[in-house]
Amino acid sequence: MRILVTGAAGFIGSALLRRLLMDATIAEIIAIDLAEQPFGWSDPRLRWISGTLDAALLAGLGEPSFDRVFHLASVPGARAEADPALGRRVNLDASLDLLQWLAQSRLRPRVVHASSIAVYGTLKEAAVSARTEPRPATTYGAHKRMVEIALADHTRRGELSGVSLRLPGIVARPRPVSGFGSAFMSELLHALAAGEPYVCPVSAAARCWWLSRKAVVDHLVLAGAADICGPLQLPALHLSIAEVVDGLAQLFGAERTRLVTYEPDERIEAVFGRYPALDARAEMALGFAHDGSVAGLITHALAAG
Amino acid sequence: MRILVTGAAGFIGSALLRRLLMDATIAEIIAIDLAEQPFGWSDPRLRWISGTLDAALLAGLGEPSFDRVFHLASVPGARAEADPALGRRVNLDASLDLLQWLAQSRLRPRVVHASSIAVYGTLKEAAVSARTEPRPATTYGAHKRMVEIALADHTRRGELSGVSLRLPGIVARPRPVSGFGSAFMSELLHALAAGEPYVCPVSAAARCWWLSRKAVVDHLVLAGAADICGPLQLPALHLSIAEVVDGLAQLFGAERTRLVTYEPDERIEAVFGRYPALDARAEMALGFAHDGSVAGLITHALAAG
Numbered sequence: 001m002r003i004l005v006t007g008a009a010g011f012i013g014s015a016l017l018r019r020l021l022m023d024a025t026i027a028e029i030i031a032i033d034l035a036e037q038p039f040g041w042s043d044p045r046l047r048w049i050s051g052t053l054d055a056a057l058l059a060g061l062g063e064p065s066f067d068r069v070f071h072l073a074s075v076p077g078a079r080a081e082a083d084p085a086l087g088r089r090v091n092l093d094a095s096l097d098l099l100q101w102l103a104q105s106r107l108r109p110r111v112v113h114a115s116s117i118a119v120y121g122t123l124k125e126a127a128v129s130a131r132t133e134p135r136p137a138t139t140y141g142a143h144k145r146m147v148e149i150a151l152a153d154h155t156r157r158g159e160l161s162g163v164s165l166r167l168p169g170i171v172a173r174p175r176p177v178s179g180f181g182s183a184f185m186s187e188l189l190h191a192l193a194a195g196e197p198y199v200c201p202v203s204a205a206a207r208c209w210w211l212s213r214k215a216v217v218d219h220l221v222l223a224g225a226a227d228i229c230g231p232l233q234l235p236a237l238h239l240s241i242a243e244v245v246d247g248l249a250q251l252f253g254a255e256r257t258r259l260v261t262y263e264p265d266e267r268i269e270a271v272f273g274r275y276p277a278l279d280a281r282a283e284m285a286l287g288f289a290h291d292g293s294v295a296g297l298i299t300h301a302l303a304a305g
Numbered sequence: 306m307r308i309l310v311t312g313a314a315g316f317i318g319s320a321l322l323r324r325l326l327m328d329a330t331i332a333e334i335i336a337i338d339l340a341e342q343p344f345g346w347s348d349p350r351l352r353w354i355s356g357t358l359d360a361a362l363l364a365g366l367g368e369p370s371f372d373r374v375f376h377l378a379s380v381p382g383a384r385a386e387a388d389p390a391l392g393r394r395v396n397l398d399a400s401l402d403l404l405q406w407l408a409q410s411r412l413r414p415r416v417v418h419a420s421s422i423a424v425y426g427t428l429k430e431a432a433v434s435a436r437t438e439p440r441p442a443t444t445y446g447a448h449k450r451m452v453e454i455a456l457a458d459h460t461r462r463g464e465l466s467g468v469s470l471r472l473p474g475i476v477a478r479p480r481p482v483s484g485f486g487s488a489f490m491s492e493l494l495h496a497l498a499a500g501e502p503y504v505c506p507v508s509a510a511a512r513c514w515w516l517s518r519k520a521v522v523d524h525l526v527l528a529g530a531a532d533i534c535g536p537l538q539l540p541a542l543h544l545s546i547a548e549v550v551d552g553l554a555q556l557f558g559a560e561r562t563r564l565v566t567y568e569p570d571e572r573i574e575a576v577f578g579r580y581p582a583l584d585a586r587a588e589m590a591l592g593f594a595h596d597g598s599v600a601g602l603i604t605h606a607l608a609a610g
Contacts, residue, residue: 084462085405096397100390133438142458146451153447157389 002028002065006053006098007072009033011173012114015217016070021046030061032073053094058101068224069111071098076180077118077140084139091143096150103159111151112223115164115231117209119145122271129279130166130233148231155229163223164231168209169272170216171301182272185210186301188241192248192256193302202241203264206273209236210244212300215291222287235280235290237297241273247294307333309371311358311403312378314338316478317419320522321375326351335366337378358399363406373529374416376403381485382423382445389444396448401455408464416456417528420469420536422514424450427576434584435471435538453536460534468528469536473514474577475521476606487577490515491606493546497553497561498607507546508569511578514541515549517596517605524593531591540585540595542602546578552599 003020007013008031020026021043029046031037037048051057053073058064073094080087095113102109118141119134126132136142151162169182175190177183184201185208191198211234219234249257264273280288291297308325312318313336325331326348335352336342342353356362358378363369378399385392400418407414423446424439431437441447456467474487480495482488489506490513496503516539524539554562569578585593596602 084408084458088401088405092401093398096393100393103389136454136458137461139458139462142454146454149441149447149451149454153389153441153444156442157444 001026001067002030004030004032004064004066004069005072006032006070007074007114008048009035009038010072010074012170012213012216012220013070013072014038015213016072016220017041017046019217019221030066032057053090053098055097055101058097064102064105064109065107066102066105066109067107069098069102069109070114070220070224071095071111072114074114077116077138078181080140080143081138087139087143091140092146095143095147099147099150099154099160099162103154103157105159108159108161110224111154111160111162112220113147113151113162113164114220115144115148115166116141117166117168117233119148119166119231123274123276125276127277127279128233128275130231130282152230161229163226163229165219165223166231166233167216168211168234168236168278170211170213171297172213181268182208184268184272188244188260189248189298189301192245192259193252193298195252195256195259197259197261200241200260200262201265202269202273203262204242204245204260205240206264206269207238207240207275208272209275209278210239210291210297211236212291212297212303214300214303215289219288226286228286232283232286232288233278233280235284235288236278237290237294238275238277239294239297243294244298247298251295251298306331306372307335307370309335309337309369309374311337311374311376312419313353314340314343315377315379317475317518317521317525318375318377319343320518321377321525322346322351324522324526335371337362358395358403360402360406363402369407369410369414370412371407371410371414372412374403374407374414375419375525375529376400376416377419379419382421382443383486385445385448386443392444392448396445397451400448400452404452404455404459404465404467408459408462410464413464413466415529416459416465416467417525418452418456418467418469419525420453420471421446421449422471422473422538424453424471424536428579428581430581432582432584433538433580435536435587457535466534468531468534470524470528471536471538472521473516473539473541473583475516475518476602477518486573487513489573489577493549493565494553494603494606497550497564498557498603500557500561500564502564502566505546505565505567506570507574507578508567509547509550509565510545511569511574512543512545512580513577514580514583515544515596515602516541517602519605519608520594520596527592533591537588537591537593538583538585540589540593541583542595542599543580543582544599544602548599549603552603556600556603
C-alpha cells in the first residue's frame with residue numbers, strides 16, 4: 001500500500017505518520033510538509049518532501065499512484081481570518097491542486113480530508129450532525145467547506161473516493177498554542193497538569209467539544225479504510241470547562257482546581273464556549289469513537305506522541 | 306457611477322451592457338471579455354479589455370474603484386463537465402481572483418454574481434427556493450456554489466456587498482446553442498418561430514423553468530441596486546414543453562405544433578425536464594419578476610438585443 005500525507009510534520013500529521021509506520025502492510029509513505037524531515041524519523045519506507053504544497057510541487061512527483069491520501073496541510077483559523085490571501089493559498093488553492101492532481105490517478109485513491117467543525121458557522125442550540133447545513137462564518141470555515149464540495153465532486157466523477165472528517169479542536173496542542181481560537185482548551189490542560197496558574201478566557205460553564213490527538217489519529221486511520229464517502233462528523237466529548245477541571249483534579253490532585261481563575265471574554269465564549277450537543281450516532285455506528293470519559297480524554301491528550 | 310462587467314461579450318453580458326449604456330448616471334464601464342470589443346459598440350464611457358480574466362489581468366488594472374460589478378464570465382455546464390480543469394480555471398479560480406482583487410477596494414463595491422440553479426443538484430418534487438440546501442451534482446454547480454460561499458465570506462468580512470443570483474436556463478440563446486444541457490429550450494423556440502421542424506429530446510410533459518434574457522437583465526440591474534446580500538432564486542415560469550409549444554402556436558399559427566416530434570432522451574429529461582415548482586416569493590416581493598406569461602416569455606426570448 002502506498003500512502004501520501006500532507007502536513008506530515010504538524011501536530012496531527014506527525015502522530016498519524018508514527019502510527020502508519022507501525023503498519024507493516026504499508027510499502028511506501030510520501031510525506032509532504034513545509035518543514036524539513038524531523039530528526040530521528042528515518043524509515044526506509046518514508047520519503048519526505050519539504051516544500052510548499054502546490055501544483056508545481058505535485059507535478060514534480062510525476063503520476064500519482066497512491067492507495068490512500070491523508071490531506072492535513074492547513075493554516076489555522078485565526079491566522080486565515082487575519083490573512084485571507086494566505087488562507088486561500090494554503091487551505092483552498094493547494095487543496096484543489098492536490099485533488100486535481102490525484103484525479104489523474106487510475107487507482108481512484110481514497111482521500112481523507114481533514115475538514116473542520118468551522119464549516120457549520122455560528123452554532124445554535126440544536127444538536128449538530130453531518131446533516132446540519134453548513135453556513136461557514138469564518139474564512140477558514142468557508143475554505144474548508146469549498147474543499148468538501150470539490151472533493152465530493154471528484155468523488156461523484158469517479159476520480160477519487162473522498163471523505164471529509166469534520167474535526168473539532170484537538171487537544172492538547174503543544175505550547176505555545178497560537179493561531180487557534182480554541183487554544184485555551186490545550187492551554188488549560190497543559191497548565192493544570194504542570195501545576196501552573198491559568199487565567200481561563202471562558203467561563204466554567206462554557207461547553208466545548210473535546211477530542212484527543214490519539215482519538216483523531218484513530219479516526220483518520222479508520223476513515224482511510226472505511227467504505228463511505230462524503231462529510232462525517234467526528235464524535236467528541238461535550239464537556240464544560242468545570243467538568244474538565246474536575247477531571248484534571250481527580251488525576252493530579254484537588255488543589256489544582258484553585259489554579260484556575262475565570263476572566264471570560266465574551267467574543268471567545270460566544271464562538272468557542274457554547275457548543276450544543278453533537279449527534280455523531282451515524283459515525284459511531286461506523287466505529288468512530290470519542291475518548292470515552294474525561295479521564296480518557298486527559299490521559300490521551302497529555303500523552304507524548 | 307463606475308461599473309465593471311465580466312463576460313461582457315456574452316449572451317447575457319452584451320444585453321446587460323446595452324442596457325447599462327442607456328443609464329446616464331453611469332460615468333464609466335470597464336468591460337472584460339475574452340472576445341474583442343464588438344463592432345459598433347463605441348461609447349466614450351466604455352473601456353473594453355480583451356483577455357483572460359485572472360489575477361494578472363486584474364493587477365494590470367491597478368486599484369479597483371467600482372461601485373457595481375456584474376460577474377458573468379463563465380464556461381457553460383456541459384463544457385465544464387467535459388473539461389473540469391477549464392471549469393476550475395474560469396468558473397472558480399478566475400472568480401476568486403476577481404473577488405480577492407475587488408476586496409482591496411475601499412468602496413465596498415456591490416458585486417452581482419451570476420450563479421446558477423445548478424447549485425441545487427438533483428431536484429426532488431419539493432418546491433425549490435433560495436433556502437433549499439445546495440447539493441451540486443455537476444462540476445459547474447460545484448464551482449458556482451464555491452464562489453457563492455467565497456462571495457458570502459467577503460461580504461461577511463465587510464469587503465464586498467455580494468449577491469448571487471441563481472439563474473435558470475435563459476432563452477433564447479443564439480444558434481447554434483452549444484455547451485448547455487438545456488440547449489433544447491432555446492432550439493425549440495428558434496425552430497418553431499422560423500417554421501422549421503424540431504426533434505425535441507424531452508417529452509411534451511417535461512417541465513422546465515423559463516426566463517428570457519430581457520427578464521434576466523432586469524434582474525441583474527435590480528440586484529445591482531438592491532440592498533440585500535446572499536443567494537437569491539430568480540423567479541421563472543414553470544412551464545411544460547406542451548405549454549410553450551401552444552404559446553408558439555398562438556403567436557405563429559396552429560400548424561407550428563406539427564413541426565415538433567418528440568424523441569425523449571431519459572438522461573436529458575431526468576436533469577432538465579423534471580423541474581419542480583419554484584418558490585421565489587421572497588425575491589418577487591423585492592421586485593424580481595418573471596416574464597408574466599407564455600406569450601411574454603416567447604416575445605421577450607425572441608426579441609433582438
